[in-house]
Amino acid sequence: MNTQRRSSVLITGATGTIGSELARQLSAKGFTFRAMVRAGADISSISQLPGVELVKGDFNDPESIAGALAGVERAFLLTNSTEMAEKQQLTFVDSAKKAGVKHIVKLSQFAARIDSPVRFLRYHAAVEQRIIELGISYTFLRPNLFMQGLLLLQDAIKYQGKFFAPVGDAKISIVDIRDIAAMAAIALTDDKHEGKIYDLTGPEALTHSQMATYLSEATGNNIQFVNVSPEEMRQAVLSVGMPEWQADGLIEDFAHYSRGEAAVITSAIKVVTGKDPFSFKSFVRDYSGAFVQ
DSSP states (O other), rough: OSOOOOOOOEEEEETTTHHHHHHHHHHHHOOOOEEEETOOOTTTTTSTTEEEEEEETTTTHHHHHHHHHHOSSSEEOOOSSSSTHHHHHHHHHHHHHHTOOOEOOOOOOOTTTTTTTTHHHHHHHHHHHHHHTTTTTEEEEEEOOOGGGGGGGGHHHHHHHHEEETTOOOOBBBHHHHHHHHHHHHHHGGGTTTTTEEEESSSSSSSHHHHHHHHHHSSOOEEEEEEEEHHHHHHHHTTTTTEEEEEEEEHHHHHHHTTTTTOOOOOOHHHHHOOOOOOOOHHHTTTTGGGGG
């Protein structure tokens, strides 16, 4: 770990999909920043980036969180959506307050609210509420369903020519994580976005069948979307090792999508970054290699 340089910006979730993309974007812009990583984590995606300082930290270890936050003024908060997520994030927020952190950029979720029937949306709203109650300046980024989430289904797409979900013909304004990271990079480095809540969407709302059409065009293969029942989906993800709490949350998420509650298109990405958000067509073009044998 590099202990020589002390940065005032901290990224959590730095080895994950969004965190590593955020690290790359901050590095490319010439910023120095601290990346919190667990002991034993694969740091190959970020360790050689110019400007990065690696620090050990574990969301289940408040003492390590306090160490990672020492001297930090602005922090990006992201954890996995596990049963422990709300407790972990609240611990981080409380530690950030004690450490004198001035601003938290929290990765939340589209439609987050305390009374949501979706557990993921409830815990995000609870953490947002704690940040506000503690008087910490904030930017809340609430992205819709990630385009890169399809990468989790790449084997089924590659080898079966199909992907599955209990969502019917509901439209979702799916968003690229590269745009989410760009928003986070700006919010961490420009105080104009303090006190703002941004709903992040792609430029269009698509059904899963329309996504299959774009995938087919990009790969040259016939790829189909197959609608399944919530229970079929639940059993499928449980069978590959997803914890029950997360599996039930996933089904709640898809029910939210099925009700047409995630079809809204916003202009936040274009307004803040000055660039049009990635379209799904551009996503499948850029990632087409992941979906072919």
